[in-house]
Amino acid sequence: MTPPAAPGEAPAQAHAEPSTTTLPPESGGSERGSRVVLDDESIRRALKRIAHEIHESADGTERLYLVSIPNGGVPLGRILADNLESLTGSRPPLGILDTTLYRDDLSTRNARPQLRKTEMPSSVDDRVVVLVEDVVNTGRTIRAGMDALMDFGRPSHVRVVALVDRGHRELPIKIDYVGKNIPTQPSDKVVFTAEFEPESADQGADGPTRVGAMGLSVIESGARAGEGGSR
Amino acid sequence: MIGRDLLGIEDLSREDIETILETAERMQEIGNREVKKVPTLRGRTHINLFFEPSTRTQTSFEIAGKRLAADVVNFSVSSSSVTKKETLLDTAKTLDAMDPDVVVVRHKVAGVPHRLAEVLEAPVINAGDGAHEHPSQALLDMLTVREQKGQLEGLTVTIVGDIAHSRVARSNIYGFSKLGAEVRVAGPPTMLPADIESLGVKAYTNLREAIEGADVVMALRIQMERLEGACFPSVREYAATFGLDRAKLRFAKEDAIVMHPGPVNRGVELAHELADHRPSVILDQVRNGVALRMALLYLVAGRGGR
Incomplete structure (x- = not known):
């Protein structure tokens, strides 16, 4: 079967690891035409700022519920939960929501994308749910994520965190908390990587394991013409 | 890569089997939700074509199809024209003309699902053929x-x-x-x-x-x-x-x-x-049967790019 790719954002994400949220360590810099846009330090700084923004927003941190979209959202959600815990003294619940079964391109593809874990430890009813995603581009993954969320209940609010916003939106989706806006060509690939080994295959959402080195690179389409992407 | 049909374990590689099991393990979570349904096969038609009575397997496939939002139609012997001596292939072709996206077949004769897979447009899942495979x-x-x-x-x-x-x-x-x-x-x-x-x-x-x-x-x-x-x-x-x-x-x-x-x-x-x-x-087997059949339907039914 083919490796996973986000709906409508296939060229943007290259999480080739099948059933875990483990991503390979940073390798973007060594590829031709690839440049590191965010290093580990700037990603962590962005996540600190976003945690402050979430904390200062009018939503009320006691009703927060972080929901990561795999694979890239999982380590980011873990760090955001750490940051919010040190800001507020209480750790928000942290879940994982796979959007694959809600994709809008399943009937047009021949191969079926691999499913990732979904783990929703508590009810979303009347919660301020913050979806955590690494790269947002067309907005189709976020649309799928919102539909999936509604099957779990009725959140009071839904917000979106994106480490990177590429901006080529195809749906009216707004990002509430952005790490960095990065102008790219639609055909470029944006790859987020993190050294992250969840403690067990059954429990990836939250746990004691620390997230190791992260990085985010842009691979320009000119340098890798005819390669990558799923269509 | 899993083929068009799912006819027997003999045809599958170890990787195919692992893909199916991993997909089924993800499907298990849906059975624990309050709303046990995802929109994956919305607008797709799933026909259960059972020439041999089977409450368990047929119900399990039916629930699996419904949890993926497919329209499930049960075509069983007692209600069909098999009793009017329609041939197997005529029955199958009639069903095929209704444009199903997957046909789940059980028959007391070994090889029937394989024969149907040759003539049907829709992918075929074997739900038990004679003493051959299940x-x-x-x-x-x-x-x-x-x-x-x-x-x-x-x-x-x-x-x-x-x-x-x-x-x-x-x-x-x-x-x-x-x-x-x-x-x-x-x-x-x-x-x-x-x-x-x-x-x-x-x-x-x-x-x-x-x-x-x-x-x-x-x-x-x-x-x-x-x-x-x-x-x-x-x-x-x-x-x-x-x-x-x-x-x-x-x-x-x-x-x-x-x-x-x-x-x-x-x-x-x-x-x-x-x-x-x-x-x-035994009851774990029954419960897992639904998730496993959801995985089979997901991997086989209604794929594009044919």
């Missing part, structure tokens, strides 16, 4: 063992009963062997095909030897009405020799699990005390 049952058995034991590699699996007439046994022999388990079969000589060891299993006529050190003991349903007198002298004798009970199970590993594809003949192939409680995992 792939979804074997896959849900493997899923259940993986859930209980973590992995299949290196396990010893003993299948007890009418090996010669059992499609469940055949599919499980292929499946467990491909995933690295040691498979043993046991039964009276009349129920063990002479060439069964050519499938890579060890055959036993002594139950105690067969379950010595086993991690999994699977009892098959004995078709009493058909076989009494033909393959064994009496049901009582079969139960005494090959029926599983706690005393016989002592020879297996301490943490061995007991499986049965159902429906159970209580007191024949399985004692009452084993049918209802641990170490039996």
Whole structure:
């Protein structure tokens, strides 16, 4: 079967690891035409700022519920939960929501994308749910994520965190908390990587394991013409 | 890469089987939700074409299709024109003209799903053909063992009963062997095909030897009405020799699990005390059957780019 790719954002994400949220360590810099846009330090700084923004927003941190979209959202959600815990003294619940079964391109593809874990430890009813995603581009993954969320209940609010916003939106989706806006060509690939080994295959959402080195690179389409992407 | 149809375990690679099991493990979570439905196969038509009565498998496929939001249509013998002597292929072509996205077939003759797969536009899933294969049952058995034991590699699996007439046994022999388990079969000589060891299993006529050190003991349903007198002298004798009970199970590993594809003949192939409680995992098998069949439908039905 083919490796996973986000709906409508296939060229943007290259999480080739099948059933875990483990991503390979940073390798973007060594590829031709690839440049590191965010290093580990700037990603962590962005996540600190976003945690402050979430904390200062009018939503009320006691009703927060972080929901990561795999694979890239999982380590980011873990760090955001750490940051919010040190800001507020209480750790928000942290879940994982796979959007694959809600994709809008399943009937047009021949191969079926691999499913990732979904783990929703508590009810979303009347919660301020913050979806955590690494790269947002067309907005189709976020649309799928919102539909999936509604099957779990009725959140009071839904917000979106994106480490990177590429901006080529195809749906009216707004990002509430952005790490960095990065102008790219639609055909470029944006790859987020993190050294992250969840403690067990059954429990990836939250746990004691620390997230190791992260990085985010842009691979320009000119340098890798005819390669990558799923269509 | 899993092909267009799902006809038997014999055709699948180890990677295919692992893909199916991993997909099924993700599907299990949907069964725990309050809203047990995802929109994946919305607008897709799933036809159950059962020429042989089967409440369990048919219901399981039906629930699986509905949890993926497919429109499920049951076409069963009693309500069909098979009783009006329509040929198999005419029936199939009639159904095909209604543009289904997947057809799930059970037939008492081996090879029927394969023949239908040749003529139908829609992909075909074999839900049991004669004494040949019952792939979804074997896959849900493997899923259940993986859930209980973590992995299949290196396990010893003993299948007890009418090996010669059992499609469940055949599919499980292929499946467990491909995933690295040691498979043993046991039964009276009349129920063990002479060439069964050519499938890579060890055959036993002594139950105690067969379950010595086993991690999994699977009892098959004995078709009493058909076989009494033909393959064994009496049901009582079969139960005494090959029926599983706690005393016989002592020879297996301490943490061995007991499986049965159902429906159970209580007191024949399985004692009452084993049918209802641990170490039996019979109800886990049924529960896993839905998730496994969701995985098959997801991987096979309504794919684009044909």
